Amino acid sequence: MSDQVIGAVRDLLPALRERAQQAEDRRRLPEESIKDLDRAGLFRLLQPARFGGHEADPLTFYTAVRLVASACGSTGWVGSVVGVHPWQLALFPEQAQQDVWGPDPDTRISSSYAPTGKARLVAGGYQLSGRWSFSSGCDHASWVFLGGIVTDESGNPVDFCTFLLPREDYAIEDVWDTVGLRGTGSNDILVRDAFVPAHRALSFADTSKCVCPGQEVNPGPLYRLPFGAVFSYTITTPIIGMATGAYEAHVAYMTERVRVSFKGEKSKEDPYAKVRIAEAASEIDAAWLQLKDNMEQLVRHAVAGERIPLSLRLRVRRDQVRGTGRCIQAIDRLFENSGGRALRVGTPIQRFWRDAHAGRVHAINDPERALNMFGTGEFGLPVQDAML
Template sequence: MEASGGVAVLTGVRDLLPVLRERAQETEDRRALSAETVKSLAETGFFRLLQPARFGGFEAHPLTFLRGVRELASACGSTGWVASVIGVHNWQLALFPDQAQQDVWADDPGTRMSSSYAPTGTIRAVDGGYRVDGRWSFSSGCDHADWVLLGGIVPPGDDGTPADFRTFLLPAADYTIEDVWHTVGLRGTGSNDIVVSDAFVPVHRSLSFNDTARCVCPGQELNTAPLYRIPYASIFSWAITTPIIGMAMGAYEAHVSYLKERVRASYVGVRAAEDPHSQVRAATAAGDLDAAWLALESDMGELMELAAAGQRLPMRLRLRVRRDQVRGTELAIGAVDRLFENSGGRALQTGTPIQRFWRDAHAGRVHAINDPERALSMFGRGEFGLPISDAMV
């Protein structure tokens, strides 16, 4: 089902790209994706790529999903970002107990979820579940979702139960959205605040990050595809970096097109494309983007091969995935910076794709999963034989 379905989805995504490019400025001005854009994405089947087959999903290889993300982000950074984070949630819900999956998808398998994982709210364990209260920020695409995934820390219990970092699944009736998204980059993502007032979350609608780190989750009893046996940190982290690579690719395409016509005033009529320094900058940017993507393909391919064979995923591979992911972000940011610097003053004009991709890529860079020191330090600890306690690996 995945092979033919995935190809058809990617074909549908590519057919959308010209329209998304035309809407990019409108999307930024609106500060959210339009209903038409989300509907078009849903019609391609994109959001079903990582969804379990028993709910009509494709159970696609993560690379199929990430290739679609890269394409979308190369046309419109905000659209690629929202598509990625909304789309990867179907993969995470597949790890929850079956009842949670039924709650969301039984009546409508096309139901979407947004998220905010930073544990900024208050969680109390009660009989049968948890009481959830507080405010969570940066929930991209929340206006186009009917459920939300929120991160929270359950305090240690009186019986000695240790603290637990969990994800909590809430329906739209249990929260409100506050429009606070006024930013310089990724303006079209509608990443607003989620506010919850003492909502009850039954125990089956929560999932421990410790379980996702161990790759042993309740949903795997019914969702047995290899896709659901890879680490949360591996797929989620690349779901954040891939849109940034896509934005840098969009900047590259726009830059090359622009420089083919640009004439440098300081060189008396010399076409910018004939400038050897411009040629070197373009080559360096292209090489960095290729390196970032090749690392992604290698890492994700190896993870899936081992998962399909039922083999254990070695810690060194998991650490390498996080290392390559943060390096992928760094390479993409370096590429888009180099291209922006080489584009001249006209690239500063409002509405031009170069400056929008530059702002969007830097906005994506500040996501916590892109902090290089954390991921690189973990890799270094592993290389030196020191213990790794971080769940985001």
């Protein structure tokens, strides 16, 4: 089944490339693209089998995301972020899963995890209010995950949770007008005094320990992986895909390009252009190979029922931010090697360049924070972070 999904995704790439400019112009993905990804099975890859999902190896999911992002950065970003949410919902109590998938197993969820709102403990659950930004693909979802610091009656923080809300409990404000990832429709979510029952909250303390209530009904190894690893690669993988798409577009363009300023020299005969292509290819390969190796090691531990070592978690975050950095460097190298015509609106290289730099500023891609954590661990000092 996983091979069928990958094959179906490959078949979509020409259409996704053709719609890339349309996504930018609309500032959200065309409905046809969401339906295509749905039919291909992308959104079911990480969904539990008990709800009709594929419960696939995470590398299958990341491979599919990389392919989609190589055709359209915005589509790859939304496909990745929305596509990972079935995995997280599977960690919630069973009732939350039934709330969402019981009526329709194809239901989609968007998210915004930064704890910018207010969550207060009340009888039976939580009272939630506030504004959350950057909820990618929210117009194509009917539920949302929102992060929040929980306070008690005295205003003291007692937990950090992800809250699950249905569409009738929040409003979407159209504020997304950016230079990159324009097609993601990453608008704001507004909540005014919504009640969230206790079963629709998941503590980050539980996800960090890889011990969550949903594992009672979803005991497979897929759901014993760390949130910090699965989600961080959900952000880096589309950027690897964008770099892949930029590379493919650049090589195709340079194969035909003639440099008038250099006496009609063909770019494919320029030795310096070849060096830059080799450098970019190496950076992209390194980012992907480290992702694959790290995820394979995580899965081996999960299959064996072993605790995920802190050293591996730290390496995942180290290589995740370095993978993003490598791909940004590769795209920059290719872009500066493409000449002035690459600046034209509508060309794929400039779109990939803008989209990748937009993805780079996501909080999970903060290199100093992740690298500092790794160095701290190497010295044997205690490391605590919700995204490990």
